[in-house]
Amino acid sequence: MSLSRPLSLIGVPTDIGASVRGASMGPEALRVAQLQARLEAHGLTVHDLGNLPGPANPWLPPRDGYRHLDEVVQWNRSVHDAVFEALQRGHLPVMLGGDHCLAIGSISAVARHCREQGKRLRVLWLDAHADFNTSAITPSGNVHGMPVACLCGHGPAGLTTLGGVVPAISPKVVRQIGIRSVDPGEKRFVHEQDLEVFDMRYIDESGMRHTMELALATLDENTHLHVSFDVDFLDPDIAPGVGTTVPGGPTYREAQLCMEMIADTGRLASLDVVELNPALDLRNRTAELAVDLIESLFGKSTLMRK
Structure with missing residues (x-):
């Protein structure tokens, strides 16, 4: 996979939407794991734009079904603007979270860019959770359980209107x-x-290869492929450094195949990496695994056949 576009790394150091503290340290853990150098070793041009500023986490109980809604909106506005600007400059934005509520800003910006460029959008949501809660059905009020619903128009106006059109995307x-x-x-x-x-x-019954073939079907040269990679997608045996571990996730090999098949399409145009929590990790092991998988998204391959 040859990628001519420069990558823009955008750190978003907040756990404002999360159920436990610590994802705010995720961007730094990815840098400690040498993300920029490892990508540059594959011939990529990588600009680390540093971390976006934003409000501190007040760690308050939910109000009207949402925790920290004002702060969540502020962070997502910043993410939207930074990701949109990177896309306007012809760069490939890599949003380093932070918790998964930040994908509302990121994907709103990608959807806006696609509308302006006349491109089709495909979003791959790699996650242990569907993140399709609303204030009416959430058990917790944590907005990191709501981003897909918000992007599809089900949420507060401060989050559903970020990209200027509601809904930002169709399911x-x-x-x-x-x-x-x-959740039920x-x-x-x-x-x-x-x-x-x-x-x-489905992955157990059909295998990761067939799953990815279906998930990537009908991509063409006019498709912008966005990957939102929640590190809790991975089995906690290999990736313990996340706040919401769920047993029974993809193995290392399944995850590698998933990433390599995405890379093979040549369509990856924007990326979120979220929910890495170094406070719960062992010697930065989860960050190093995440960087390994991100390398595979950008063309590092185990492929030995010609």
Whole structure:
């Protein structure tokens, strides 16, 4: 895979939407794991734009079904503007979270860019969770459980309107992979909205290769592929450094195959890396694994055949 576009690394050091503290340290852990140098070793041009500023986490209980809504909106506005600016400059934005609520800003910006450029959008959501809660059905009020719903127009105006059009995306553009923890009300809502979900049972029965073939089907040269990679997608045996571990995730080899097949399309145009929590990690092991997998997204391959 040859990628001519420069990469822009955008650090977003906040756990404002999360259920436990620590994801705010995720961007630095990825830098400590040599993300920039490892990508540059593959011939890529990488600009680290540093960390976005934003409000501190007040760590308060939910109000009206949301925790920290004002601060979540502020962070996501900053993410939207930074990601949109990177895309306007012809760069490939890599948003280093931070918790997964930040994908609202990131994907709103990508969707806006696609509308302006006349491109189709495909979003791959690699996650243990569907993240399709609303204030009415959330058990916790944590906004990192709501980003896909907000992007599809189900959420507070401060989050659904970020990219200027509501909804920012249709559920039809999303493919969720690795899902294995969904709240009861959320499950009903996912079915109502007809979200395409390849859960772990599907991967067990059909294999990661067939799953990815379906998730990547019908991509063409006019498709912008966005990957939102929640590190809790991975099995906690190999990736313990996340706040919401769910047993039974993809193995190292399954995750590598997933990333390599995305790279093979040559369509990857923006990326979120979220929910890495160094406070819960062992010697930065999860960050190093995440960097290894990100390298594979950008063309590092185990392929020995000609």
